[in-house]
Amino acid sequence: MKQRKTRLQNQRGASLIEVMVAVTILSIGLLGLAMLQVKSLRLNTDAYLRSQATLIAHEFIEEMRANPTATYNVTTKPSSACTSCGLQQLADEAIIRWYEAQEKLLPQNTSTVATAFSLVTVTMIWKERDINVTQTWVLSL
Numbered sequence: 001m002k003q004r005k006t007r008l009q010n011q012r013g014a015s016l017i018e019v020m021v022a023v024t025i026l027s028i029g030l031l032g033l034a035m036l037q038v039k040s041l042r043l044n045t046d047a048y049l050r051s052q053a054t055l056i057a058h059e060f061i062e063e064m065r066a067n068p069t070a071t072y073n074v075t076t077k078p079s080s081a082c083t084s085c086g087l088q089q090l091a092d093e094a095i096i097r098w099y100e101a102q103e104k105l106l107p108q109n110t111s112t113v114a115t116a117f118s119l120v121t122v123t124m125i126w127k128e129r130d131i132n133v134t135q136t137w138v139l140s141l
């Protein structure tokens with residue numbers, strides 16, 4: 001009986017250490033899972049911004065294809081809308097809508113449109129997590 005009591009005294013606190021080790025391992029796993037979730041949200045936001053930029057650009061490109069005779073060299077937003085619109089004024093309206101969509105959906109953006117003969121280059125730049133992201137589309141009208 002005395003020997004059995006001695007063995008139990010030697011084991012005193014062992015289960016507490018096992019529980020502490022298990023809790024430490026579990027907390028490290030949960031911390032890793034939380035970091036994975038944060039990274040996932042960040043990358044999801046980046047993908048959303050790129051998708052929005054692509055949708056805005058494609059919408060503008062389709063408007064340019066619908067009115068190929070107008071001039072689309074753009075570095076700044078045109079000043080105002082027209083009341084009786086010709087083809088160039090309709091192009092200016094499309095540019096205004098394009099800039100407004102960018103201002104609404106893309107943070108700290110700049111964009112340009114350059115034409116050379118029948119080639120059109122649409123460039124959009126915006127911020128993702130303090131990094132400038134540039135996306136360019138080149139098309140033939």
